[in-house]
Amino acid sequence: MRxxxxxxxxxxxxxxxxxxxxxxxxxxRGTGMSVMEMSHRSKAYDEIIKDAEKDLRDLMNIxxxxxxxxxxxxxxxxxxxxxxxxxxxxxxxxxxxxxxxKKAWQEAKIYGEAIDVASSADKTFSYIPDCSDLAIPxxxxxxxxxxxxxxxxxxxxxxxxxxxxxxxxDVSSCFLSEPVDVSKYAVIYGGVQKNVGPxxxxxxxIREDLITDDVLPGTPTMLxxxxxxxxxxxxxxxxxxxxxxxxxxxxxxxxxxxxxAMKAHNEKKAKILYDFLDSSKLFKATVxxxxxxxxxxxxxxxxxxxxxxxxKEAKAAGLENLKGHRSVGGMRASIxxxxxxxxxxxxxxxxxxxxEENS
Ligand SMILES: *Cc1c(COP(=O)(O)O)cnc(C)c1O
Numbered sequence: 001m002r003x004x005x006x007x008x009x010x011x012x013x014x015x016x017x018x019x020x021x022x023x024x025x026x027x028x029r030g031t032g033m034s035v036m037e038m039s040h041r042s043k044a045y046d047e048i049i050k051d052a053e054k055d056l057r058d059l060m061n062i063x064x065x066x067x068x069x070x071x072x073x074x075x076x077x078x079x080x081x082x083x084x085x086x087x088x089x090x091x092x093x094x095x096x097x098x099x100x101x102k103k104a105w106q107e108a109k110i111y112g113e114a115i116d117v118a119s120s121a122d123k124t125f126s127y128i129p130d131c132s133d134l135a136i137p138x139x140x141x142x143x144x145x146x147x148x149x150x151x152x153x154x155x156x157x158x159x160x161x162x163x164x165x166x167x168x169x170d171v172s173s174c175f176l177s178e179p180v181d182v183s184k185y186a187v188i189y190g191g192v193q194k195n196v197g198p199x200x201x202x203x204x205x206i207r208e209d210l211i212t213d214d215v216l217p218g219t220p221t222m223l224x225x226x227x228x229x230x231x232x233x234x235x236x237x238x239x240x241x242x243x244x245x246x247x248x249x250x251x252x253x254x255x256x257x258x259x260x261a262m263k264a265h266n267e268k269k270a271k272i273l274y275d276f277l278d279s280s281k282l283f284k285a286t287v288x289x290x291x292x293x294x295x296x297x298x299x300x301x302x303x304x305x306x307x308x309x310x311x312k313e314a315k316a317a318g319l320e321n322l323k324g325h326r327s328v329g330g331m332r333a334s335i336x337x338x339x340x341x342x343x344x345x346x347x348x349x350x351x352x353x354x355x356e357e358n359s
Contacts, residue, residue: 004343007321008150008296008334009173009194015338017248035244040237048240049233052247059250059259062182062205069225070233070243071202075172075191077223078202079104082144082168082187083111084219086210089139093117095160098125098149099327100170105144111216115140118160124328125152127288131160142166142186148174148293150194151325153286153332155293159184166210173295175203176253177337178263186210195295195336197246200239253337262337263294269335269344270294276348282306282355286330300330307331310354317350319343 005012028035031044038045053068062068071078082104083092090112094105096119108114117136118129136143143162148155150173159167166186173194182188186207193199204225211225221227227235253262274292277285277299286298301307307330311323324330335344 001318003318003320004339004346005320006333006335006339006343006347008325008332009191010199011194011334011336012338013197013245014249014252017245017252020248021245036241038240040234040240045240048244048247049238052243052250055247055250055254056203059176059253060180060182060205065208066182067206067208067211067225067229069204069206069228070238070246071204071228072200072239073202073223074199075100075170075189075202076103078170078189078204079107080110081223081225082142083108083114084216084223085225086166086168086187087112087141087216088214089141091115091137091140093134093136093140093143093162093165095119095129095131095134095143095145096121097128097146097154097156098152100150100172101144101146104146104170108144117143120154124286125149125154126286126291128154128156128291131156131158133161134163136163136165140165142168144168144170146170146172148172148177148295150296150334151298151328151332153293153296153298154288154291155295157291166207173334173336174293176249176259176262177266177295179259192242192246194334195338196249198242201242201246203246249338265341266294266335266337269339269341270297272341272344272348273297273333273335276351280351280355282359283351286328295336296332296334298324298328298330298332300324304329306358309358310351313354314347314350319347319350322347 025034092114094116096102096116105114117134120127120129143165147169168187172190175190175195189204192201211229215224283299314322322331324332
């Protein structure tokens with residue numbers, strides 16, 4: 001029996017995708033082998049990776065002057081790739097809206113001057129700071145954001161005013177959750193294990209002019225974007241199986257109606273949960289209403305023992321992984337694309353029952 005899985009990542013995937021992958025496990029379309037067992041240089045695999053890129057380009061309407069790279073190392077390795085490939089002046093502006101932004105900022109400091117131009121640390125990252133007029137240095141190479149803050153449940157609903165500088169965005173936990181205008185960014189990237197596929201793949205969408213040989217001295221061959229771009233993400237063995245599953249998820253999203261439909265689906269789910277939280281006497285959402293994420297919804301009762309009891313009883317009721325991140329406590333429901341509306345309804349019904357029994 002499958003549970004409703006509210007994990008922040010690795011996270012729920014569409015059942016249709018899992019079933020299809022299961023059907024193709026022993027014999028992928030007459031090749032007599034699984035995708036895990038085939039050469040990444042084979043004709044069958046070439047089709048898989050090319051199709052995946054094409055479907056992603058269709059979904060996100062990616063302009064021709066952007067490359068799509070399928071990489072490894074997690075979003076965390078990309079924290080270093082950004083300065084290695086982009087810090088020509090050795091200076092960048094970081095907006096600190098949570099742990100992932102902070103980690104990226106700390107990583108960038110290894111390579112140059114990374115300036116924290118705004119932060120919401122003063123209120124436990126429960127809001128997005130005003131980014132309309134930041135002190136961005138004239139010679140900054142880029143401005144960096146974490147667009148959806150997985151741990152704290154905030155989302156940039158308006159991109160920062162970068163004063164003409166290139167914008168780099170970590171979208172790990174909001175990838176493909178809604179339409180985006182790719183042309184507003186220099187780099188969009190994310191680990192796929194939150195909303196798109198299995199762990200082990202990072203997708204990066206990079207404006208072509210940023211892909212050059214002019215990288216910081218000492219940049220490893222593998223971490224140089226040009227190496228990956230020149231070889232269509234096949235410089236070495238890519239995370240083949242993970243890319244294959246991502247490709248299936250892209251097709252699933254297309255079938256569901258694309259990113260507009262995903263956004264409507266996600267808004268509907270989030271509204272059910274936030275409306276309940278805002279009306280509840282026991283549970284409270286922790287994020288300022290205008291900055292709330294559609295993907296990650298943290299909430300608390302205000303009583304740690306009661307929080308623990310809730311998580312335990314929810315698990316027994318088939319609602320799994322509702323414990324908040326270890327750094328913040330409380331609860332967090334991650335309601336990514338593949339979480340059905342029934343899952344959110346079941347969660348709210350359970351919360352109502354718990355509230356009645358515990359107040
Ligand atoms: C999970 C997460 C990361 C880290 O991803 P890894 O693939 O584990 O390195 C980075 N940024 C955001 C926004 C995340 O949610």
